[in-house]
Amino acid sequence: MQKIRLMVFGALAVAAAGWLAAAPVLAAETASAKSAIGPVIKTYKGDKCVEPTEEMRRNHMKKILHQRDETMHKGIRTRKYSLKNCIDCHADPKTNSVLGENGFCESCHEYAAVSIDCFTCHSSSPEKNGQPPKAASTDPAGLMEKTISSAVMGTTNGNQP
Amino acid sequence: MAHAHYRNLEGRSLGFYAVLGLLGAITFAGLGAALYMEHHGHWVTGMSNQIVWGTPHVFAVFLIVAASGALNVASIASVFGRQLYKPLSRLSGLLALTLLAGGLAVLVLDLGRPDRLIVAMTYYNFKSIFAWNILLYTGFFAIVAVYLWMMMERRMNDYSKPAGMFAFLWRLTLTTGTGSIFGFLVARDAYDTAVMAPMFIVMSFAYGLAIYLVVLIASMRWSGRELGDVVFGRLRNLLGVFVAAVLYFVTVYHLTNLYITQRHGIEGFILLNGGAYTKMFWLGQVLIGGAVPLVILFSRLGQSRALVVLASMLVVLGGLAQMYVTIIGGQAYPMPLMPGKEVVASSFFDGMVASYSPSLPEVVLGVGGIGLALVMATFAMKVLPFLPQSLSDADADPHYKAA
Amino acid sequence: MSLSRREFIGIGGGAIAGITLAPGLRLVELARARSPEEAATQMQRWGLLIDIGRCQDCDVCVTACRTENGWYGHNRPATDPQWIRKVTLKDNQTGYVESLPVLCQHCEEPPCVDVCPTGASFKRADGIVLVDKHICIGCRYCMMACPYKARSFVHEDTINQKSYAPRGKGTVESCTLCVHRVDAGKIPACVEACTKDGNQAMVFGDLKDPNSGINKHLAAGPSTPLRPDLNLNTGVRYRGV
Numbered sequence: 001m002q003k004i005r006l007m008v009f010g011a012l013a014v015a016a017a018g019w020l021a022a023a024p025v026l027a028a029e030t031a032s033a034k035s036a037i038g039p040v041i042k043t044y045k046g047d048k049c050v051e052p053t054e055e056m057r058r059n060h061m062k063k064i065l066h067q068r069d070e071t072m073h074k075g076i077r078t079r080k081y082s083l084k085n086c087i088d089c090h091a092d093p094k095t096n097s098v099l100g101e102n103g104f105c106e107s108c109h110e111y112a113a114v115s116i117d118c119f120t121c122h123s124s125s126p127e128k129n130g131q132p133p134k135a136a137s138t139d140p141a142g143l144m145e146k147t148i149s150s151a152v153m154g155t156t157n158g159n160q161p
Numbered sequence: 162m163a164h165a166h167y168r169n170l171e172g173r174s175l176g177f178y179a180v181l182g183l184l185g186a187i188t189f190a191g192l193g194a195a196l197y198m199e200h201h202g203h204w205v206t207g208m209s210n211q212i213v214w215g216t217p218h219v220f221a222v223f224l225i226v227a228a229s230g231a232l233n234v235a236s237i238a239s240v241f242g243r244q245l246y247k248p249l250s251r252l253s254g255l256l257a258l259t260l261l262a263g264g265l266a267v268l269v270l271d272l273g274r275p276d277r278l279i280v281a282m283t284y285y286n287f288k289s290i291f292a293w294n295i296l297l298y299t300g301f302f303a304i305v306a307v308y309l310w311m312m313m314e315r316r317m318n319d320y321s322k323p324a325g326m327f328a329f330l331w332r333l334t335l336t337t338g339t340g341s342i343f344g345f346l347v348a349r350d351a352y353d354t355a356v357m358a359p360m361f362i363v364m365s366f367a368y369g370l371a372i373y374l375v376v377l378i379a380s381m382r383w384s385g386r387e388l389g390d391v392v393f394g395r396l397r398n399l400l401g402v403f404v405a406a407v408l409y410f411v412t413v414y415h416l417t418n419l420y421i422t423q424r425h426g427i428e429g430f431i432l433l434n435g436g437a438y439t440k441m442f443w444l445g446q447v448l449i450g451g452a453v454p455l456v457i458l459f460s461r462l463g464q465s466r467a468l469v470v471l472a473s474m475l476v477v478l479g480g481l482a483q484m485y486v487t488i489i490g491g492q493a494y495p496m497p498l499m500p501g502k503e504v505v506a507s508s509f510f511d512g513m514v515a516s517y518s519p520s521l522p523e524v525v526l527g528v529g530g531i532g533l534a535l536v537m538a539t540f541a542m543k544v545l546p547f548l549p550q551s552l553s554d555a556d557a558d559p560h561y562k563a564a
Numbered sequence: 565m566s567l568s569r570r571e572f573i574g575i576g577g578g579a580i581a582g583i584t585l586a587p588g589l590r591l592v593e594l595a596r597a598r599s600p601e602e603a604a605t606q607m608q609r610w611g612l613l614i615d616i617g618r619c620q621d622c623d624v625c626v627t628a629c630r631t632e633n634g635w636y637g638h639n640r641p642a643t644d645p646q647w648i649r650k651v652t653l654k655d656n657q658t659g660y661v662e663s664l665p666v667l668c669q670h671c672e673e674p675p676c677v678d679v680c681p682t683g684a685s686f687k688r689a690d691g692i693v694l695v696d697k698h699i700c701i702g703c704r705y706c707m708m709a710c711p712y713k714a715r716s717f718v719h720e721d722t723i724n725q726k727s728y729a730p731r732g733k734g735t736v737e738s739c740t741l742c743v744h745r746v747d748a749g750k751i752p753a754c755v756e757a758c759t760k761d762g763n764q765a766m767v768f769g770d771l772k773d774p775n776s777g778i779n780k781h782l783a784a785g786p787s788t789p790l791r792p793d794l795n796l797n798t799g800v801r802y803r804g805v
Binding site for chain 3: 199201202203204208209210211213214272273274275277278280281284285286288289290291292294295342345346347348349492496497498499500501502503504505506507508509510511516
Binding site: 068070072073074075076077078079084087120121122123126127 | 598600601602603604686688689690694696697698721722724725726727728730731732733734735743744747748
């Protein structure tokens with residue numbers, strides 16, 4: 001009898017602890033879903049990024065930085081993590097740019113208060129005369145838009161020169 | 162002498178705030194000029210693809226050279242054991258720091274990408290004398306700061322001699338580095354010579370001491386402290402020797418170039434037919450910066466404090482002229498593409514003397530650097546006891562009269 | 565992830581390269597595009613021979629470079645960039661006049677690389693001298709050091725850059741030997757233009773390949789670098805200067 005009481009009490013305690021632990025998370029999720037503060041991030045071409053979204057949010061700057069040195073100093077010109085590839089898929093066809101108020105890069109960087117140092121030198125538009133991006137399955141019906149209201153932003157590690 | 166006594170500037174008078182305000186205003190104007198240049202890009206300045214280093218570099222290099230020279234007074238006390246210079250040491254260290262800060266501020270603010278200062282601190286190409294200079298400059302700050310601490314903290318006084326020795330060697334290296342920025346440039350006839358390094362060291366002696374003298378005389382006088390003839394006379398004579406030494410090095414530099422036929426072009430340009438640069442050399446560098454100060458310092462005119470301050474200021478002006486001739490004149494003279502051939506047509510100004518006229522923002526930025534150096538020094542003298550209470554003959558050197 | 569066609573070709577190309585680039589053995593003479601994932605190596609050194617005798621009073625090389633790399637000006641000659649320019653030389657003794665294009669000479673011992681404090685000015689393994697604008701602080705020391713005035717400072721904001729030739733205010737730029745084209749197995753835009761519309765005064769190729777066209781040309785007649793007194797072993801050489 002005492003054993004059973006102990007078990008019930010234990011189970012209750014575990015449940016309580018679990019609830020206590022989960023509560024703030026749940027609360028946070030509800031709150032963010034309600035207010036939806038944050039940038040509106042759109043993708044226009046292709047159906048998925050070169051890496052899972054969560055990975056890209058956190059580490060896109062590292063990948064671009066790595067690729068930058070590979071290309072600049074060694075002449076390695078793979079497309080996967082190139083800035084060109086980012087721009088080709090994420091540029092807004094209306095503005096032809098990843099910048100601007102609702103631009104893929106700018107809106108989020110604006111929100112995270114991290115300055116971008118890419119576009120003082122690089123063009124923010126997809127190449128016009130170069131080869132079209134490989135996944136450019138034209139979608140005349142109008143862009144496979146995916147609107148992600150970003151609830152959890154990856155930690156930004158500061159400005160990548 | 163037993164112990165020198167130091168006291169902060171009281172710093173409550175209207176005059177003090179007026180000086181501080183004026184210098185602060187000059188500094189802020191310089192900052193504004195830099196902002197203007199960075200916002201619009203360098204095309205709004207007098208600089209171009211022909212003259213890539215303009216007036217800001219003239220001021221920046223001058224200040225950096227002067228900074229290492231300003232430390233000399235302290236070195237004479239610590240390294241060479243001259244007791245007379247001991248009470249002068251703290252101000253010497255302070256000016257070394259603030260002049261370097263002023264010069265570096267101008268240099269950095271004139272970069273194409275001043276926002277990338279962190280890149281300059283994290284990426285190094287060790288074959289570049291410029292990269293070495295970045296280390297030498299930052300090291301100088303640290304070493305002089307420690308040196309000042311050893312001098313100002315009584316318990317650490319014993320260590321001020323080795324610290325002073327190290328700082329002295331470091332500053333010689335630093336100025337060697339600054340001179341070598343030009344000495345190591347193979348492409349241009351005005352540079353590419355080893356004499357640049359020792360010449361810059363001697364120039365630093367003169368510029369640094371000239372600024373030191375002006376600041377010392379002004380601050381002692383304005384704070385009502387006595388500056389005796391012993392100290393004054395020593396510093397005056399020393400400045401005279403340094404100014405003469407600069408003229409000697411300039412002579413050696415030009416004689417060497419005149420001996421090398423290949424360099425007759427650049428020598429003719431600087432010494433004879435270079436227009437503004439020739440005038441700047443003879444009138445600015447030689448006459449105003451050399452001959453006139455020498456006459457004042459070594460004649461009876463040198464008895465007058467006012468005239469010695471004037472001579473010091475002329476040395477500063479002459480130094481700026483020398484920098485202008487060296488940096489801008491050296492770039493203005495064209496480089497040959499092929500030995501023995503002359504460029505007769507080019508869309509990129511090959512074979513032509515490049516034209517350059519300083520724009521207002523460049524000058525304001527450069528002068529702002531001087532303002533920054535002096536405002537920092539003025540403020541520091543109020544916060545910490547840098548200035549000796551008295552430099553009267555009796556205080557400065559009691560043995561002097563006995564001897 | 566499935567391989568794209570481009571990547572498949574790339575890997576295939578790499579495999580072929582493994583065969584053809586075995587020391588001393590070369591089966592295919594044509595300039596071969598490296599695959600995108602393959603780094604430039606010291607096995608090659610890209611160079612240019614410019615025959616002044618064939619270089620006439622035209623500037624198709626300049627125009628082609630400007631169009632290819634997008635370095636437009638603002639009608640301010642003193643500050644506008646020039647990656648390549650035409651220069652007329654006159655012999656001081658004889659009065660003989662000749663015209664030649666001047667561009668980055670891609671030195672083996674580049675003074676600009678020596679002086680650059682951050683390493684932004686660098687030489688790639690295959691001898692192409694470039695500016696890494698990501699770490700260029702705009703100090704312009706390389707411009708002081710270059711004997712050929714090959715470099716320009718970007719004096720104002722830039723727009724409409726080519727995606728393969730980024731350029732931006734406050735950094736230094738110069739001829740890249742059309743590195744983006746070379747990496748794709750093509751010849752520089754100036755050489756192409758000179759060959760097509762001009763006078764066939766420019767030959768581009770691998771200086772380390774004994775059988776390359778440029779080496780055959782170099783072996784067949786005299787040539788000299790600009791400023792031979794500096795002994796920089798330039799990648800660009802001139803005939804008849």
